[in-house]
Amino acid sequence: MSNPLIYGVEFQARSLCSLHADMDQVSFLIGTQSLNTTNNQVHLVKLQEKTNTLSSHIYEHSVGEIWSLTASPMDKRLISSCYASIERDCEKCTALWRLPENDGHLENVLNFPSEKYGTDVKVTTFHPTNETYMASVVDNNIVMWDIGESGVKVICNAVLDGKGQPRFTTGKWNPQSVNLQFVTADDCNIKAWDLRSQAKIAWSLDGVHTQVIRDFDFNPNRQYYLATCGDDGYSKFWDIRNSSQPLISRADHSHWIWSLRYNPVHDELIGTASSDGQVLITRLVGISSSAIENEDIKTKTSVEDKIVATCDQHEDSVYCVEWSATDSWILASLSYDGRLLLNKVPKDEQLRILL
């Protein structure tokens, strides 16, 4: 990858999200993670297309270090964070924030009462279409919130039972499902929960990795297609209707893969981040939505699966990748040392996809 744009945060960071609601500008949010300062921050980084430089706003997040950050898909000022509370002996809490007009402190919208479900909040996410629904993953619980006019209400709570105190590693709404389907990763399994009917598991992929699954992502344009990645260094691509065998299994990274994202527009491109310090963009045409469209044109499907871009300009483990919601050629990656890179898909790959 040639010359990505670099933005540096002076603290360690492991949370990154794309500001989906901002359709005009390429913008990303970074949350810092530092125990040794009360001044944890959220950085809003925007790409100035005219000058091709990065500008930023810095908001104070004084309640503790940020472990995860998500942005509302509707309201570009609304974000949620999971943080280790300084007040409460590093127990993790989660809250909803509004970005102020100018730099300064984040405006607290509400705090989720997660403490009765557990002390380790992994993530709090916005429902992709319904503004009032949110969900948090806490220890072995999924808690679905309603954040309507009357404050926060618990709608539903699903619990993962099993021996050895299983815990979720992450979770997200299934964007392919019109129902309230929430998908989680725990250890080596993926489970989809139907939140309309309490704790009913809609489908699952069990034991699909040999070690913990760190992240997963749905193909935004092709139903039933899902990608997983984990500590065994594999990224695997699934058709959830067939849980016995992955469609593709790749071992391009040499250490844990922390994050994996489908390109929201060109879903043959997949970005992955690993603690080997590398960010890869992999092209998998055969299982993309364009493969269905071009089914009769065999020539296009003969494009081989390969890594189209390698970014090795991170000096430390990379924990997050996010595609920009606005410019689908831009992949942001954040390493632990606080370095944000805006990588571009190589020109010839862009041309190949467009032509």
Add this chain to the structure above:
Amino acid sequence: MDIKPGSPYDINGACFNADMYVKKVLKESNLKQVMDHEREIHQDIQSLHSDMQTLVYENYNKFILATDTIGKMKNDFKNLEEDMEMLLSKMDDITKSSETITSTLHANRDEILKLSETHKLLKRFQFIYTLPTTLNKLLLKEDYAQVVQEYLHAQRVLTQYGNQESLKGILNDCNNIVNELMQILYSHLRDKDITGKELTKSVDLLLQLDEPVLSLCKEFLLHSKNRLFESLDVLQLQVENLNQDMIEFIDLGSDTFLSQLCIVITSFNDMFIENLSKNDEETDTTLNQLNIFVEGNMIRYLEIVQCYIDKNTSDTAILVRALDRFFRKLQAIGKLFSYKDFTLNALEIISSAARRQTKIHLAMLKAHFNDKLSTVRQSLVSLQKLNDNGFATESLTSLTSDIIEKVKGILRDISTFLEPEVSFSTKYALRKSISVDNVREGLVVGFLHYLSSAARSYTICTPCPPAFLFLIMTKMCLEYQTSGISYLLQLVDETYEINKYFEKKPKNSSQLSSEVELASDMHSAAQELVNYYVRVEGLAISQMLKKSVETRDWLHSLEPRTVRAVMKRVVEEITSVDSQVGELFEEGMRTDRSSDSSRRTQLSRHIRAWSSGGTATNTQTFSAINRLFSERIDIFSPVQFSRVSITTGIIKISLKTLLECVRLRTFNRFGLQQVQVDIHYLQLYLWRFVSDENLVHLLLDEILSSSVHRCLNPILMEPSVVEIICERG
């Protein structure tokens, strides 16, 4: 008295001197003796005298008889002369009378001649009139040849005078009989049980009867076809039953089908082709018929043979011998029947047989290899601890030299196809296809490709086989790369004289896979395997470290007293992995080590940085600068095939995991100190395994600095205390 013969004293001698004798006697003898002697001599004289008298008498008698005879003869001759004169005169008389007779008889002679002519004609008429009955008789006697002869004899006359009423009937009768005969003969043609000789005779007779050649040909061939089909059906049955060995089958085919075919061809030639040598057009059409016939049958035969060979699974020696016989037989037929060369088809069959044979061998070889591999795998599973030193090398031999020996045996086996005494071994194209396509490319190269791909396939195999298997397979691939491949290729090139086929052009890469290609393929397989091994072992140790960090409450740790047990286990595990690797791989390159004593006193750079009174921010800056100046660590750089490199790879992955785990936790003061102790322990033990100990230091520093970051109250332990704890535990 001793008297020498011939002396004058020998009384019987010619030169006897009586005076001397008397004197002597008188001189030598006394009176008595003389008197005796005198009496003796007297007696002798008397006897001799009487003898002489008898002789004279006898001879005289004979003489008188002779004189009488002569006198008689004189008289007789006088009579004879008279008789002769009488005879002469009588002969003259006879001559005269004969002349008169001749002259009188002359007038009647012509008449007699005419009469005898008429007699002859009458006789022939009689023959014709009796012909129908004769023919009937002969027919009943089944002397068909005679019938035909008689008929042909009469036919000309009959047809000539056939318009005459009397003869017409006869002609009709004859024709009827001959028709009947032809019916019989034709029925012979259709008869299955008739011998070839009889058949030929029948056909010959029919030909003599001026039957159309073409229809005869058809009849003949139709008949032969039926018979050939019978034998072919028998053969077909063999194919389905497969209870014979291959040679017997081929022999059966030669004895029944092929020999019958030969007879058909020869008799056809004798009967039709040679008789028709004048008429070109007809010859062509008959020949054409024969061609179609022979070809049709041969093709079916060849198909059956092909079928049989496909189904049969006899070993190569028997196969080759059978094919040899088969080929020779077909060559013989080629001499007999020169219009189409069936040896080409035969060669095709042979080459397909060879191809199949190599395929079978290849499959067996693969199975053998898989067998060995699974044996190794099983014994790996059952052998919990690999303290048996011989095991690794033993398994390795079973996968390399044993297999190579096996390949060698197969090469020898297949080479029976090309032995000089085998009839088809001289065919260039066949040799080439067997040597190059089947054996070299198909068998040897194919197997080598299979080896590497099979080894590779284990990396995606679930459940994951014992990790040590990957190491053995890595070593196996390396062995093949360095020696096995070149040995096998050389062997096959020599045994099969591969270069002979590529003399003109230099070795064409498109046709022959080169050693270099194969070796590099093997090398990359080995690389994949060793990478996979490092990955699997690394992940196994990672898992231990991960569990140990995740399950502990670091926020409420107590002051560290000992090194955590898991660290000891990690070191043990790495030691055992290292010794496993050491069984198969050489030591490899190391960078120079600092002396042991200096290592003991060496303090972690962070500790020094920290104790020099820094803050967290300071440390972070320091670590950033540190990273800037130190070389970038590739956690998973390509592993080399050496003990050090492999172990280093595993350690790197493990330490990186520890780093990631530490970063996910938050520590209190004692938690941090526990990490400090653990790190120091690892530092004490891990340096010996790696190629560059700075690498371990760097990673350990990173872990410590990360835990400092993740600590709420970062106060490190006194280095001396750390050392004491580590030495104690």
